[in-house]
Amino acid sequence: MSRELGPVDHGRLLEVLEIEARVLGEVAHTASAEAPVPTAPGWTLGELLRHVGSVHRVTLGWLREGHKPAQWQRFPHQEETVAEYYASGRDALIAELAAHDPADHAATWWSADPTYGFWRRRTLHETLVHRVDVERAAGVDHPAVAADLATDGVDEVLTLYFGHKLALLGLTGTRHGTVGIQTGGHSWIARAGPETMDAWRCSPEEARSADELVSGDPANVYLWLWGRAAPTAVVSSRGHDLAAQLWALLRLATR
Numbered sequence: 001m002s003r004e005l006g007p008v009d010h011g012r013l014l015e016v017l018e019i020e021a022r023v024l025g026e027v028a029h030t031a032s033a034e035a036p037v038p039t040a041p042g043w044t045l046g047e048l049l050r051h052v053g054s055v056h057r058v059t060l061g062w063l064r065e066g067h068k069p070a071q072w073q074r075f076p077h078q079e080e081t082v083a084e085y086y087a088s089g090r091d092a093l094i095a096e097l098a099a100h101d102p103a104d105h106a107a108t109w110w111s112a113d114p115t116y117g118f119w120r121r122r123t124l125h126e127t128l129v130h131r132v133d134v135e136r137a138a139g140v141d142h143p144a145v146a147a148d149l150a151t152d153g154v155d156e157v158l159t160l161y162f163g164h165k166l167a168l169l170g171l172t173g174t175r176h177g178t179v180g181i182q183t184g185g186h187s188w189i190a191r192a193g194p195e196t197m198d199a200w201r202c203s204p205e206e207a208r209s210a211d212e213l214v215s216g217d218p219a220n221v222y223l224w225l226w227g228r229a230a231p232t233a234v235v236s237s238r239g240h241d242l243a244a245q246l247w248a249l250l251r252l253a254t255r
Contacts, residue, residue, distance in 0.1 A: 007186060008152040010102035010117045016149060017097070017124040021090045024052065024131040025083065031138040033082065038136050039228045045137040049086050050075065052130050056089040059119055063096050066107045093123065110164055122160075125153045129226050136228075150218035151184030155201070157225045158188050161253040162246070163199035171252055172197055177242040180207030184218040190246050197249070213237040214246075227251055 033046030040048060054074045061069030076085035100106075102117030110118060128149065135143040145153075158181065166172070173192030180202070181188045187207035190199040207213060214221065216234040223229035227250070236243045 006121060006152040006155045007184070008121075008148050010120050012148075013117075013120045013124045013152075014094075014097060014102075016146075017120065017127060018094055020124065020127045020131050021094065024127060024134050025049075025086055025090065027131070027134045027138050027140075028083065028086075035137045037133050039133045043133075045134060046082050048130060048133055048137070050082050052127065053082070053086040053089045055126055056086075056093045056123070059123055060089070060093045060096055062107050063116070063119060068107075068109070097123065109168075110160060112164075121152070121156060124149070125156055128153065129223075129228065132223065132228055145219040145222060147184055147218040150222035151186055153222045154181065154183055154218065154225060155186065155188070157222075157250065157254070158190055158199040159201075162190050162197065162250055165253040166197045166249060169253065171249065173245050173249060175242065175245055177212065177245070178210040179242050179246050180210030180213040181221065182207050182213065182215040183221040192242070192245055192249065212239065212242040214243050225250055226254065 028045055028049050031045055033044060033049075035045045037043045037045060037048050043051075054072070057072045057074075058069060061072045073089075076082055097116060097120055100116040102115060102120055104116045105114055106116045106119060108114050108118045128145065132143040132145065172194050174194065176193040177191075179190045179192075181190065182204065187202050187204050188199055189202045189206060189210055191197070214234050214236050216224070220229055220233040224231070224234045224247070227247070231240065231244075231247075234243075
């Protein structure tokens with residue numbers, strides 16, 4: 001049996017990944033490849049679709065080669081469309097993930113979870129966030145995100161990106177403080193400062209005792225942490241300075 005590191009089990013993660021990846025490709029066909037992506041300034045829809053196809057391929061390289069590949073197909077071949085490039089990478093990665101138990105060993109960039117399950121979760125949220133981007137580019141005002149997936153995504157972006165990726169990048173905060181985050185019946189603490197950056201799950205009481213508390217609907221908190229929602233999408237109990245630092249640091253970690 002696999003270890004479940006988040007609120008959603010790995011079976012559902014894979015099931016929803018297949019759906020999200022298919023919807024992303026389908027929605028991309030409904031708008032021009034030159035359509036700007038409001039939630040990813042400077043990108044067009046076609047560039048975003050190519051990016052996701054590249055991410056799927058580098059992930060497949062991690063799984064098949066046992067380390068981050070030095071080279072992978074980053075762009076469509078001359079005879080391929082971007083849509084074909086995206087679809088072939090998507091299908092190959094999903095097939096690889098489905099062929100292995102989530103507890104099977106896999107090379108990852110997080111020592112806490114060297115398993116196929118890590119990549120089920122990481123790929124699902126990479127794809128889900130960009131499905132939201134694609135829908136916004138296609139004119140959908142309020143893309144839907146299921147509450148359980150959003151809650152799982154909050155856990156991932158805090159524990160993996162804020163609590164781990166920032167340290168890998170050598171990035172820290174400029175101001176000491178803790179931010180409690182509450183949504184979907186779960187709570188976390190994100191602690192920042194010049195010397196330390198970490199995040200962990202906690203009790204509701206611990207979250208409420210933080211220097212600042214951020215709360216809201218799971219989808220709003222998830223999309224806010226990923227830079228896809230306005231500051232007004234969440235509620236901050238004691239001002240916005242530390243929440244703003246959290247948000248800004250995550251922009252560096254997730255870019």
